Amino acid sequence: MAQNRRPPTNNILNRSRPQGALAFLVTIVILGLIGWVYLRQASEAAELQHRIQTLRQQEQELQRQNDQLAYEVARLASVDQLSARARQLGYVAVSQARFVAVTGYPSHQETAPEETMTLAQRHPAERATPSAVAGWWKTFTGQFEAWAQSEQP
Numbered sequence: 718m719a720q721n722r723r724p725p726t727n728n729i730l731n732r733s734r735p736q737g738a739l740a741f742l743v744t745i746v747i748l749g750l751i752g753w754v755y756l757r758q759a760s761e762a763a764e765l766q767h768r769i770q771t772l773r774q775q776e777q778e779l780q781r782q783n784d785q786l787a788y789e790v791a792r793l794a795s796v797d798q799l800s801a802r803a804r805q806l807g808y809v810a811v812s813q814a815r816f817v818a819v820t821g822y823p824s825h826q827e828t829a830p831e832e833t834m835t836l837a838q839r840h841p842a843e844r845a846t847p848s849a850v851a852g853w854w855k856t857f858t859g860q861f862e863a864w865a866q867s868e869q870p
Contacts, residue, residue: 822864823863823864
């Protein structure tokens with residue numbers, strides 16, 4: 718009987734081979750998953766970097782176009798360009814302005830029309846800002862209301 722009997726160490730080694738192979742296989746699968754996750758994240762990072770670069774180039778192009786359009790607006794809004802365009806459309810410069818005095822019209826301004834022209838000529842570069850337009854509109858509507866009330870019997 719001693720001859721048929723195998724040593725217990727051989728029996729343990731035979732059982733550990735499938736467990737060792739399973740452990741090796743699990744290790745390979747885990748390393749494969751880790752590699753796949755890493756490559757996926759690296760790929761997404763590269764895609765995002767490319768998209769960021771494309772958007773920055775697009776932003777620079779749009780900024781360049783915006784600057785070009787601002788230059789065109791400034792060039793076309795210059796006095797020389799506006800007067801040339803007005804001459805092309807058939808407008809002529811006024812050599813002497815004439816004003817009609819309306820009797821009974823309440824005036825909220827104490828300046829004469831000649832003084833108003835002089836003030837306008839002194840500040841030709843003033844632009845129509847929202848506050849200036851609002852102020853003008855308020856003055857205009859106030860004058861119109863005063864005129865309408867003076868016309869009522």
